[in-house]
Amino acid sequence: MFLMQMIDTCAEGDGERNDINIKRLLLYFKSYGTFSKYAIEMFTSIAQKKVLLSEEMSHRLRWGRFVNWVGGKGRNIECDAAQEICNRTSKNVVKGMGANKTPKAIIRASKSAAGVQHIVAKFDSNAHIHSQSSRHTTRSSDEDESIIIRDLRKLRPFRIVPQRSHASFKKIEVSPLAGIDMQNFFTWLEKQKKNIAMGLK
Numbered sequence: 481m482f483l484m485q486m487i488d489t490c491a492e493g494d495g496e497r498n499d500i501n502i503k504r505l506l507l508y509f510k511s512y513g514t515f516s517k518y519a520i521e522m523f524t525s526i527a528q529k530k531v532l533l534s535e536e537m538s539h540r541l542r543w544g545r546f547v548n549w550v551g552g553k554g555r556n557i558e559c560d561a562a563q564e565i566c567n568r569t570s571k572n573v574v575k576g577m578g579a580n581k582t583p584k585a586i587i588r589a590s591k592s593a594a595g596v597q598h599i600v601a602k603f604d605s606n607a608h609i610h611s612q613s614s615r616h617t618t619r620s621s622d623e624d625e626s627i628i629i630r631d632l633r634k635l636r637p638f639r640i641v642p643q644r645s646h647a648s649f650k651k652i653e654v655s656p657l658a659g660i661d662m663q664n665f666f667t668w669l670e671k672q673k674k675n676i677a678m679g680l681k
Contacts (some may be wrong), residue, residue: 493546493556502526510668511660523672532676569593 482504489497502522509519529538548554570593574586604610646652653659 490546490558491554491556493543493548495542495545498545499526499542507657507660509666510665511656520672523669524676527673527676566593569597625648 486501500527506519506522545559547562548556550613570590573589573593588668
């Protein structure tokens, strides 16, 4: 459910909801010792928006994580994915230069990549050539979701049954956060605050 929440947050470009997601991710990552570096990243992001950055920069960080190239509701993508697409376009332009690669020519070609992409898209449109998606290709999840929903209706997983457990996960917790030591967590938060104050993060 949380993964679906994050996907929808990105699609809608919802910076405020993303702040909530980051706080939850901080707890998830902290509850597993192996992901502590990601927990630090989440904490740093929260600290930047709440304390360290100016109001303007905080606003930019909150709302500047998503890009909408095509317009319309629910059609945003992550900035990282957009950058990846730009890099791929630039590489294609440079690759097309053949043996004429010089540092100056590569810089000029990279700067023109967006314009080249626009021209190619217009040509493809006029020639009725199916344009490549600017998103990562993913299979539709509708059929998978329908199967899951049918199984859930049969299994009734939210009905309380004493001592119920999965055969392969007899000791699985009811929530990833069930085993988190809150006293240890708050001690860790204080340590991260001091690290930021001393400039270590």
